[in-house]
Amino acid sequence: MEYRKTSPSHRGFPPLKRTLQVGKLVAAVAVLLVLGALTLLAGAAAYFQLERSLPSMQSLRDYRPSIVSTMYAADGTVIGELAAERRYVRPLEEFPRHVILAFLAAEDANFYEHKGLDFGSIVRAMIKNIEAGGIVQGGSTITQQVVKTLLLSPERTWVRKLKEAILAYRIDRSMTKEEILYLYLNQIYLGAGAYGVEAAARTYFGVGAHDLSLAQAALLAGLPKAPSRYSPFHNMEKALERQHYVLDRMVEVGFLSQEEALRARQEPLHLLESLEGTTYPLNSFTEEVRRLMEQKYGARMLYREGLSIHTTLDVHAQHLAERAVLEGLRELDKRHGYRGPHGHVEDSQTADFSQALAKKYASPNPGDVVEAVVISCEAQERRCRVDLGAKRTAVLNLKTAPWAAGYFASRRHLFSKGDLVWVRVEAQGSDTTPWVVSLEQEPQAEGALLAINPQTGRVLCMVGGKDFSKSQFNRATQAYRQPGSAFKPIIYATALEKGYTEASVLVDSPIVKEDPSLVGSWKPANYDNAFWGPITLRDALIHSRNVVAIKLLESVGIQEVHEMARRLGIRSPLTPTLSLALGASGVSLWELVSAYSAFAAQGLRVEPYMVEAVYDRNGRLLEKHQVRQERALSPQTAYILTDILQGVIREGTGRSVRSINRPASGKTGTTNELKDAWFVGYTPDLLTGVWVGHDDHRLSLGPKETGGKAAAPIWLSFMREYLRESPVENFPVPENIVFAKIPKKSVESPAEGGRETFAAFVEGTQPKGPQDTTTLTGSSTESAAETTSGSFFKSDLFWGND
CATH class of the missing domain: 1.10.3810.10 (Biosynthetic peptidoglycan transglycosylase-like)
Incomplete structure (x- = not known):
């Protein structure tokens, strides 16, 4: 056998190849293991990071969601809900x-x-x-x-x-x-x-x-x-x-x-x-409560923590008050004629506008005032057809609107097709008969009404304007207007406290005062531009004699009247001049009503309040109102003033509300150029104040629109309806009050003598003769010629016209 020597370059090759393959496999496995380990580590790290970022489940166990805060009327009726999220939490079993x-x-x-x-x-x-x-x-x-x-x-x-x-x-x-x-x-x-x-x-x-x-x-x-x-x-x-x-x-x-x-x-x-x-329609009352609660508890608690807010509101009173204000403003507006259509739609827009009306006034009832589109008119018949929306056609008979006769007197066409008018539904129609409507218009003036229980201060209702949906400005609490003669009872209360009586004789005669704030002299006058001469204190207030009020203020002292006003709840700044007698300093209706509460409650003043109690979401009591009365006047002074203010309604500037037919006291107020009209009046258990005017202080209410004519009818409408089922009550007479006859003057015949009336006196102060011995003629700044009963000056500037 032949032996062949192997070349060194080829010895061991196959084992080397195998070694390399095994090495690669090992390396791959190692890499995979490392990658797996890294992945596991990364996954673990990600999980632990995710774990740390997970929110706590404790909030589920302590479930406390945002829930509705509910506002209740005095009878338990729900009148408002306040919430960031409308939610009511209920147990599962419910x-x-x-x-x-x-x-x-x-x-x-x-x-x-x-x-x-x-x-x-x-x-x-x-x-x-x-x-x-x-x-x-x-x-x-x-x-x-x-x-x-x-x-x-x-x-x-x-x-x-x-x-x-x-x-x-x-x-x-x-x-x-x-x-x-x-x-x-x-x-x-x-x-x-x-x-x-x-x-x-x-x-x-x-x-x-x-x-x-x-x-x-x-x-x-x-x-x-x-x-x-x-x-x-x-x-x-x-x-x-x-x-x-x-x-x-x-x-x-x-x-x-x-x-x-x-x-x-x-x-x-x-x-x-x-x-x-x-939803519950908001009004001035509920909005005022909402504002007070947010101010006291904060927005988060009010809108998320489910407060139960029990208010003083009388739902029936609120309804009557809103209606009385709006209807009173409409009547005021009509006295000054019709202003014409408030808008116009073209033929191409009529169908769409009609649909909008149908949606806005889904089902108008008799008495509702709605918007309408004129379809056609018959000038000779003084009659128009109008569209109320939803295929409702109505007949508008302009003969039933004599207050608008001046507008149509010189017009060849009554209205043009497409004119927008306001109408009142008189009778609903059917498929075969048209609806019947009468002409209306939106009043331009504004009004406010506040009614309270004078013994407790409980606010029964509040109206801050004619239409809350268009203006949330509350004219009962936020507007500061000159009260005119409605301020005079504060001056007379000061005089009575200082010893004056109903029989004290004052002299209604011209005066001239130097006022550095005016160009020239100040010559205040009475509303009728006449002077009545000697007059009792009782008659001076009943007939709201301006010059007498100025003399009385000067006699008792401006500072004393300031202090009396503060005791009665007036917090607004008061001018330290004689024009204060004529209501030249702005106050709110809230303040004035608060002041009159002392007259109605035998000298004890209360601050009006709107919230009886507040509970948290768990029923825990957070607050409960405690009635706090403050002695502002003696019971005798309060009653004597009440007696005089009854005369205001029976025979004075408030005669327009005599038909209330129950014991009531009140005072009118009208400011310079007839810009503000007031009436504040009360029975033993109900005190109501009314203001009428324009938001623009420059605008007048119109000729002869005094407090007795513009504001008093609103007061009467509300009071008469609200008290309709209530028993007639007399004002309680405090101890040491006696009655005696004194002379009186008539607004129809101021100079007439021999007439008498009964007046109230503190025992021992009643007159023993035909008139009291206290006589106020005027200040030393009057000139002799100006104090004669036969002369008078037409006022260049006067306040408190009635």
Whole structure:
């Protein structure tokens, strides 16, 4: 056998190749192991980072959602709701079984079987969505939805979904199914500002969750997927489509029989017409309470912590007051004629505008004032046809509007087609007969009314303007206007406290005062530009004699009147001049009513208040009002002033309200150039103040629009209606009051003598002769010629006209 020597270059090659292959394999394995380890480390790090970023579940155990704060009237009627989220939390047992089943069928039929995540539902939802070519079904469980709404942000990222899954699993292990369902039914958003099933039931159907029918429950259960898209207010067709899906699901999962589902489809929903049916109309009273509560407790507590606010409001009184103010302003406006149409629509816009009217005035009742579009007019018959919307045609007979005759006197055409007018519904029509309306117009002036119980200060009602929806400025609390002669009782109260009596004789004669704030001398005058000569204090106030009030102020002292005003609750700055006698310093209606409370309550003044009590969400009392009376006048002074102010209504500047036909006291007030008109009056248990004027201080109410003519009728309308069923009561007479006859003057014949009236006196101060010995003629700054009874000066500047 031949031996062949192997070349060194080839020796061991095959073993080397194998070695290299094994090395590569080992290296690859090592790399994989390292990568795996790094991945595990990275995953662990990511998990721990995710773990640290997960929110605490403690907030679920301490569930304290934002809920509605509710405002109640004195009789318990709900008058307002304040909330960032409209929600009413209810225990699970208050939700009917069919309501719970409807939501389970729509959102999570396997809720009681899974552990927070339902992988079968996720797969089924994917298949359904693929078949439908869009998203028609979701895979999230109710537990996941609770996590999403209470613990996480709504962003759509894989990190949030991972957090959601982890938390859902943990929640399912740490909470019972009932606890999770309780959170879900109270937290879920169901559209139209409603959070939770209870709020949604009230919003869409005007009932509580416990009264929901199966059909209603199925409709609500279809909303969580897309509340806006399936809203029955906006798209009833889509809402019903979703309702049917929920009912079908209830049948599919065994919650309902097919017959029950079919019956539910036929059930009427009794849907509210709009969101307006679920809200409470705000007014000056509720807005003032809201402002006070926010100032006291803060916005977060008011809008999120479910306060129960019990107010003093008398709902009936508020309704009467709003009507009295608006109707009084309308009558004032009509006295100055018709201003014509307030707008016009072209033919091309008439149809759209008619539809808008139909929506705005869905069902006008007799007495309602609505907007209308003129269709045609017959000038000779002084009659027009107008469109009220919703195919309602009305006949407008202008012969029934004599107050507008001046406007139409020189017009060839009454109105043009398309003119917009305000009308009052007199009679509703039918398919065969037209509606009947009368002409109206929106008043230009504004008004305010405040009524309180003078013994306690409880505010029964408040009107801050003619239309709260157009102006939220509260003229009862925020407007500071000159009160005119309505301020005079404060001066007379000071005089009575200083020893004057009803029989004290004053002299109504011209005066001239030097006032550095004016160019030239100040020559105040009375409203009638006449001077009555000697006059008792009683008659001077009853007939609101301006010059006498100035003399009286000068006699008792401006500082003393300031102090009296402060004791009576006037907090506004008061001018330290004699023009104070004529109400030249601005005050609010709230302040003036507060001041008069002392006259009505035997000298004890109370601060008006609007909130009786406030409770937190758990029923714990936060505050309760305690009536605090302050002695401002002696009982005798208060009664004597009340006696004089009764004369104002019986025979003085307030004669226009005599038809109240019960003991009542009051005072008119009118300012320079008839810019402000006031009437503040009271019975033993009810005190009401009224102001009328323009927001623009430069505008006059019009000729002869005094407090007795512009404001007093509003007072009378409210008081007469509100007190209609109340017994007639006399003012209580305090101790040491006696009555005696004194002379009186008549506004019709000021110089007439021999007439007498009974007046009230503190015992021992009554006159022993025809008149009291106290006589006030005027100050030393008067000239002799100006004090003669036969002369007078026409005022260059005067306040407090009546």
